[in-house]
Amino acid sequence: MKRIKTLTDKTLNSTVVKGGCGECQTSCQSACKTSCTVGNQSCENK
Amino acid sequence: MVYQYINNGYYIVLDVCSGSVHVVDELVYDMIALFEKKDRKAIASAIKEKYGDKYSEFDIYEAYSDIEELKESGQLFTEDVYKDVIVDFKKRKTVVKALCLHIAHDCNLACKYCFADEGEYHGQKRELMSLEVGKKAIDFLIENSGSRVNLEVDFFGGEPLMNFEVVKEIVAYGRSKEKEFNKNFRFTLTTNGVLLDDDVIEFCNKEISNVVLSLDGRKCIHDLMRPTRNGKGSYDVIVPKFKNFVEKRGDKSYYVRGTFTRNNTDFSNDFKEMADLGFKEISIEPVVAAPSEDYSIREEDLPKIFEEYDKLALDIIERYKKKKPVTFFHYMIDLNGGPCVYKRLSGCGSGTEYLAVTPQGELYPCHQFVGIDGFKLGTVFDGIENTDVVNEFKLCNVYAKEKCKDCFARFYCSGGCAANSYLYSGGILDTYDIGCKMQQKRVECAIMIKAALADLEEECRDEES
Numbered sequence: 001m002k003r004i005k006t007l008t009d010k011t012l013n014s015t016v017v018k019g020g021c022g023e024c025q026t027s028c029q030s031a032c033k034t035s036c037t038v039g040n041q042s043c044e045n046k
Numbered sequence: 047m048v049y050q051y052i053n054n055g056y057y058i059v060l061d062v063c064s065g066s067v068h069v070v071d072e073l074v075y076d077m078i079a080l081f082e083k084k085d086r087k088a089i090a091s092a093i094k095e096k097y098g099d100k101y102s103e104f105d106i107y108e109a110y111s112d113i114e115e116l117k118e119s120g121q122l123f124t125e126d127v128y129k130d131v132i133v134d135f136k137k138r139k140t141v142v143k144a145l146c147l148h149i150a151h152d153c154n155l156a157c158k159y160c161f162a163d164e165g166e167y168h169g170q171k172r173e174l175m176s177l178e179v180g181k182k183a184i185d186f187l188i189e190n191s192g193s194r195v196n197l198e199v200d201f202f203g204g205e206p207l208m209n210f211e212v213v214k215e216i217v218a219y220g221r222s223k224e225k226e227f228n229k230n231f232r233f234t235l236t237t238n239g240v241l242l243d244d245d246v247i248e249f250c251n252k253e254i255s256n257v258v259l260s261l262d263g264r265k266c267i268h269d270l271m272r273p274t275r276n277g278k279g280s281y282d283v284i285v286p287k288f289k290n291f292v293e294k295r296g297d298k299s300y301y302v303r304g305t306f307t308r309n310n311t312d313f314s315n316d317f318k319e320m321a322d323l324g325f326k327e328i329s330i331e332p333v334v335a336a337p338s339e340d341y342s343i344r345e346e347d348l349p350k351i352f353e354e355y356d357k358l359a360l361d362i363i364e365r366y367k368k369k370k371p372v373t374f375f376h377y378m379i380d381l382n383g384g385p386c387v388y389k390r391l392s393g394c395g396s397g398t399e400y401l402a403v404t405p406q407g408e409l410y411p412c413h414q415f416v417g418i419d420g421f422k423l424g425t426v427f428d429g430i431e432n433t434d435v436v437n438e439f440k441l442c443n444v445y446a447k448e449k450c451k452d453c454f455a456r457f458y459c460s461g462g463c464a465a466n467s468y469l470y471s472g473g474i475l476d477t478y479d480i481g482c483k484m485q486q487k488r489v490e491c492a493i494m495i496k497a498a499l500a501d502l503e504e505e506c507r508d509e510e511s
Binding site for chain 1: 063064065066067068069070071073074108109112115116120121124127128141143144146161194195196198200202232234236256258301303305327329331332333334375376377378379380381382383384385386387388389390393394395396399400412413414457458459460461462463466481485489492493496497500
């Protein structure tokens with residue numbers, strides 16, 4: 001596709017099957033403590 | 047739902063429900079905006095009308111086909127199907143996997159914006175956590191964590207290094223239990239740096255997986271809001287200590303974390319200052335403060351704050367170009383290996399997976415609720431007793447919040463901070479609108495940076511070949 005560059009190689013939908021183990025980091029244990037950010041966290045169950 | 051925006055010359059299309067991110071040209075950008083409203087012929091006419099002969103029939107045909115292909119492959123115009131997939135939030139069984147230990151309700155600084163009231167947390171007395179309470183908290187965590195292997199314990203305050211001996215002993219106690227219970231403790235610590243010496247550094251490098259160092263940026267900004275108890279600035283005391291810490295940290299994680307207020311809405315300069323000091327992992331957060339405080343962020347500050355987020359994003363790209371990358375916490379976004387949709391929907395886990403423990407051993411939904419009437423959940427000695435409040439927090443998720451339903455950023459903030467919502471609206475299932483707008487802007491910038499870095503990588507590959 002010459003006019004479209006897709007930066008993602010998987011969809012959120014694909015994580016429904018394998019996700020939900022809960023082993024990932026709690027969002028407020030990182031650097032925030034005053035907001036909520038989960039998009040920057042990594043999956044521990046790849 | 048599709049969200050489109052232009053930033054730094056990039057035409058970005060985010061397919062919200064699949065999480066797919068597409069960087070497109072102006073033709074595709076405009077056609078995507080019309081795709082669900084008009085048929086193919088009407089879209090072609092609209093493009094002709096806007097651009098004249100700039101794009102041929104073939105260009106339009108090709109672009110349309112590409113959009114159709116993305117739609118068919120589930121990367122564009124996808125529906126939000128997760129509501130039906132995710133289990134009933136009320137019935138979900140939760141385990142505790144993280145504790146914020148308020149190891150010291152006391153502080154050696156007197157920061158003006160402190161939500162912890164310098165350790166007093168809404169009238170609680172100044173005191174340090176005993177080893178007995180600390181050990182009991184570790185036991186409570188192990189007992190209530192089910193089959194979760196990775197458990198997190200954050201040493202928080204006040205200033206946790208005012209009770210450093212107990213920190214060390216709690217860590218040793220936790221480690222002594224790991225094998226027996228098949229647990230892996232990840233300890234973190236947040237410090238203002240005043241008591242940071244080589245002994246602390248050595249301990250942190252061995253045992254603490256992430257250390258958060260509080261620094262607001264430029265000396266004048268830092269000293270204005272973070273004075274010592276006798277009113278002097280703390281910048282000159284802590285910056286050499288932080289530099290020493292980072293030098294010895296190796297590749298272990300840390301964050302130099304600042305707070306910006308109405309006094310420094312030009313906070314891209316504070317980021318620059320911190321990056322120029324040599325810090326590589328930086329976070330700057332908007333202050334959480336009652337609207338009545340003169341330093342609180344107001345709606346009218348937002349245009350300036352958005353400009354600053356844009357400047358900060360460009361600064362980050364420049365540093366990448368110079369091969370001296372710096373990480374900004376809120377611009378880290380993992381487009382391919384990020385969290386699963388369950389995590390993205392279920393919020394931060396406060397009140398369920400994540401609890402705060404006071405020096406007396408009382409449990410609260412998170413560090414920001416400590417000392418607020420009605421939010422005490424129980425104690426580490428007797429366990430959770432106030433199940434009504436826990437059940438209320440269990441319901442905290444993206445779909446429970448009316449304002450999140452149509453927000454493009456909902457899978458990046460998972461519904462936002464319950465404490466911010468409570469502070470601004472009186473309930474935990476609402477939103478803090480100013481915070482939401484800043485979060486949306488940060489997500490936009492984070493994705494734009496990914497687009498710019500993809501270009502840089504491509505340029506590097508071209509140069510190499």
